[in-house]
Amino acid sequence: MPKTGDPHHRPILSPDWEVGLAAGFFVQILLILFVAYVGIRELRTAENRLKTISEQQILKLDLSKTMHTAVRERTASIVRVTVLEDPFEQDAEYTHFNQMASDFVAARSRFAALPLTPAERTLLDAQGVATSKSYQLAERTFELAMAGDREGAKRMLVQEAIPAQSTVLDILSRLDEMTRQTADTAIEQAKQEHAAARNWIFLLSTAALLIGLVVAGIVVHYTRRAGREREHLATHDSLTQLPNRMLLMGRLEQAIARALRHKFMVGVMFIDLDRFKLVNDTLGHAAGDTLIRHIADRLRTTVRSEDIVSRLGGDEFVVVVTDAEKISQILHVADKVMEAVTRTYQIADRDLYVTCSIGISVCPNDGTSPHDLLQHADTAMYHAKEAGRNRYQMFDTEMNTRVAKRLELETELRQGISRGEFQPYYQPQINLESGRIHVVEALMRWHHPTRGTVEPASYLDLLEETGIIVELGRRLLLDACKQCAQWLAEGHAGLAVAINLSGKEFWQEDLIDFIRAALAETRLPAEHLHLELTETILMQDIGQAVDRIQQLKQMGVRVAVDDFGTGYSSLAHLKHFPVDTLKIDRFFIKDIHRQPIDAAITQAIINLSDSLGLDTVVEGVEDAEQLAALRRLGCRVVQGYLISRPLPGKDIGAMLSQDWSNTLDAGR
Numbered sequence: 001m002p003k004t005g006d007p008h009h010r011p012i013l014s015p016d017w018e019v020g021l022a023a024g025f026f027v028q029i030l031l032i033l034f035v036a037y038v039g040i041r042e043l044r045t046a047e048n049r050l051k052t053i054s055e056q057q058i059l060k061l062d063l064s065k066t067m068h069t070a071v072r073e074r075t076a077s078i079v080r081v082t083v084l085e086d087p088f089e090q091d092a093e094y095t096h097f098n099q100m101a102s103d104f105v106a107a108r109s110r111f112a113a114l115p116l117t118p119a120e121r122t123l124l125d126a127q128g129v130a131t132s133k134s135y136q137l138a139e140r141t142f143e144l145a146m147a148g149d150r151e152g153a154k155r156m157l158v159q160e161a162i163p164a165q166s167t168v169l170d171i172l173s174r175l176d177e178m179t180r181q182t183a184d185t186a187i188e189q190a191k192q193e194h195a196a197a198r199n200w201i202f203l204l205s206t207a208a209l210l211i212g213l214v215v216a217g218i219v220v221h222y223t224r225r226a227g228r229e230r231e232h233l234a235t236h237d238s239l240t241q242l243p244n245r246m247l248l249m250g251r252l253e254q255a256i257a258r259a260l261r262h263k264f265m266v267g268v269m270f271i272d273l274d275r276f277k278l279v280n281d282t283l284g285h286a287a288g289d290t291l292i293r294h295i296a297d298r299l300r301t302t303v304r305s306e307d308i309v310s311r312l313g314g315d316e317f318v319v320v321v322t323d324a325e326k327i328s329q330i331l332h333v334a335d336k337v338m339e340a341v342t343r344t345y346q347i348a349d350r351d352l353y354v355t356c357s358i359g360i361s362v363c364p365n366d367g368t369s370p371h372d373l374l375q376h377a378d379t380a381m382y383h384a385k386e387a388g389r390n391r392y393q394m395f396d397t398e399m400n401t402r403v404a405k406r407l408e409l410e411t412e413l414r415q416g417i418s419r420g421e422f423q424p425y426y427q428p429q430i431n432l433e434s435g436r437i438h439v440v441e442a443l444m445r446w447h448h449p450t451r452g453t454v455e456p457a458s459y460l461d462l463l464e465e466t467g468i469i470v471e472l473g474r475r476l477l478l479d480a481c482k483q484c485a486q487w488l489a490e491g492h493a494g495l496a497v498a499i500n501l502s503g504k505e506f507w508q509e510d511l512i513d514f515i516r517a518a519l520a521e522t523r524l525p526a527e528h529l530h531l532e533l534t535e536t537i538l539m540q541d542i543g544q545a546v547d548r549i550q551q552l553k554q555m556g557v558r559v560a561v562d563d564f565g566t567g568y569s570s571l572a573h574l575k576h577f578p579v580d581t582l583k584i585d586r587f588f589i590k591d592i593h594r595q596p597i598d599a600a601i602t603q604a605i606i607n608l609s610d611s612l613g614l615d616t617v618v619e620g621v622e623d624a625e626q627l628a629a630l631r632r633l634g635c636r637v638v639q640g641y642l643i644s645r646p647l648p649g650k651d652i653g654a655m656l657s658q659d660w661s662n663t664l665d666a667g668r
């Protein structure tokens with residue numbers, strides 16, 4: 001399985017944007033507070049100003065009215081005094097005149113203390129001058145009248161005092177007018193300031209609103225984007241960005257519905273890479289990930305845009321051919337997919353070549369639900385693998401029966417292990433020179449409740465594929481080691497037990513630790529344990545295999561190459577493997593006495609083994625003729641039905657002290 005870490009993942013908002021958004025909110029809040037503060041302050045100022053202006057205007061007009069009245073009253077007094085004869089009445093008039101003068105002065109002083117424009121102040125000064133002059137003339141008129149010179153007083157009145165009073169009144173009227181104008185101007189100005197304040201408030205509020213809208217817009221944008229990204233993550237494979245199983249099922253359902261409506265076909269291809277694990281194990285997970293991405297790209301560009309390409313995980317892809325009119329069209333796409341996937345890849349500076357196995361199911365022939373079609377395509381893919389990989393296979397209903405049988409067998413195997421139905425049997429190897437059994441090979445047997453004793457050929461592959469072999473193999477290894485230790489304790493010195501290890505078992509990370517612990521637990525000295533490995537296992541990763549074998553050998557365990565001659569190892573590799581024994585496959589022994597070529601090959605292997613300093617064991621010896629032929633070739637150790645079939649430990653015990661020389665010689 002490739003690592004499916006997400007190198008494409010990026011945060012929805014960059015830190016810069018987050019800071020920007022926070023600043024946006026902050027500025028907006030500041031603006032709102034500022035607008036509220038400035039608005040309230042400006043409006044209050046404008047109101048106060050208006051109030052002050054109107055109060056001052058009222059006061060000014062009031063004072064002006066007082067001054068008007070005083071001037072008129074004084075004018076009336078000087079008019080009246082010119083006709084009064086009674087000195088008391090004249091005194092009273094004079095007193096009234098002076099009273100009015102005091103009123104006038106008091107009003108004028110208050111007026112002068114008010115804030116005045118330069119023009120008002122100039123006019124007020126002019127009025128002061130005119131008043132003082134009119135006052136003197138009025139005084140003079142009073143003096144003449146009170147001295148009894150009424151004619152002189154009347155002349156003074158008419159010619160000078162009244163005109164002087166009129167001048168004062170005229171100036172006062174102009175001052176009134178000016179006061180009104182000044183007040184109007186001030187009010188106008190205050191109104192303009194009020195309007196300006198309003199405009200500012202409007203402007204800042206609009207700015208705050210706009211910033212608010214922008215910030216809200218950004219938040220909405222990113223919230224939507226986050227939603228879309230979450231949805232994408234939930235429905236797509238993070239390594240390839242292809243639709244994942246969930247999205248595939250939805251789209252496949254739509255494709256099926258369309259096909260059923262328009263009488264089309266849908267082809268579902270389940271694609272699994274062959275030996276992808278090797279790529280990961282040898283080139284590393286990064287290279288495995290790169291390969292998966294390349295394959296995804298090739299699949300995408302190989303099919304039409306309306307077809308569906310999905311990755312289910314690991315090295316499994318699904319291609320759905322939609323709206324197909326005939327099966328040949330689907331098969332044509334399958335050819336194209338095979339061609340695309342198997343083209344050479346350039347990864348980690350290497351040319352990489354991978355093949356794939358494809359299972360194909362077709363709607364409506366093989367089902368009309370996404371689940372059925374996918375499952376059937378998976379089943380067909382499994383059969384493509386079984387048929388030798390690097391091919392495609394159409395689904396047929398027979399396959400389901402086979403799959404069901406496999407499932408049933410798998411369940412039975414698991415039950416069998418938990419019920420203790422598995423047991424090691426032992427088959428002896430005889431040393432022809434000593435006539436003694438020096439090794440017994442442990443072979444598993446399943447005591448099935450209804451089928452009797454079952455040999456491993458019928459279920460070994462399933463044990464290996466499902467990984468059940470690891471647990472079962474370890475139990476049997478412990479049993480076999482215990483049994484051998486017991487035989488050693490009973491006096492069968494030098495006896496060893498040979499145990500087969502499958503690929504799954506050999507490549508377990510903790511193999512060395514387990515073997516060490518098993519030997520310690522069963523108290524079997526390491527040199528009494530032989531492990532048999534096939535050439536195929538060793539060739540899977542020569543470097544690692546050598547490393548592992550060396551560790552086993554350092555412990556004292558001996559290692560044999562099983563089924564030698566049938567695997568695909570080259571003899572050149574043999575020198576690298578630090579093994580102790582070559583076990584010649586029974587394929588060469590079957591006709592050894594009839595086929596000179598088999599004898600020649602066996603002879604060559606024995607010679608090679610001798611020259612490398614290795615032991616040789618020949619398996620599958622069934623009759624005396626074979627044994628005789630082997631003796632002639634210089635073979636020293638044999639195993640086969642001629643000596644004994646695999647038997648339970650209790651039956652083997654009796655055979656261990658036997659000298660087999662005579663028995664075997666009898667058949668010479």
Ligand SMILES: Nc1nc2c(ncn2[C@@H]2O[C@H](COP(=O)(O)O[C@H]3[C@@H](O)[C@H](n4cnc5c(=O)[nH]c(N)nc54)O[C@@H]3COP(=O)(O)O)[C@@H](O)[C@H]2O)c(=O)[nH]1
Pocket residue numbers: 427441442443444455456457460469473476500501502532562563586619620621622639640641642646
């Ligand atoms: N990983 C494990 N593999 C195991 C274990 N037990 C067995 N096996 C492997 O299963 C294969 C089939 O084994 P089996 O059916 O037990 O057959 C063995 C012998 O019965 C058979 N044999 C022995 N002598 C003869 C003979 O004269 N003629 C003949 N036709 N068959 C014979 O050969 C099998 C032993 O082969 P090998 O291992 O190559 O020595 C087989 O591949 C086993 O390895 C297990 O516990 N773990």
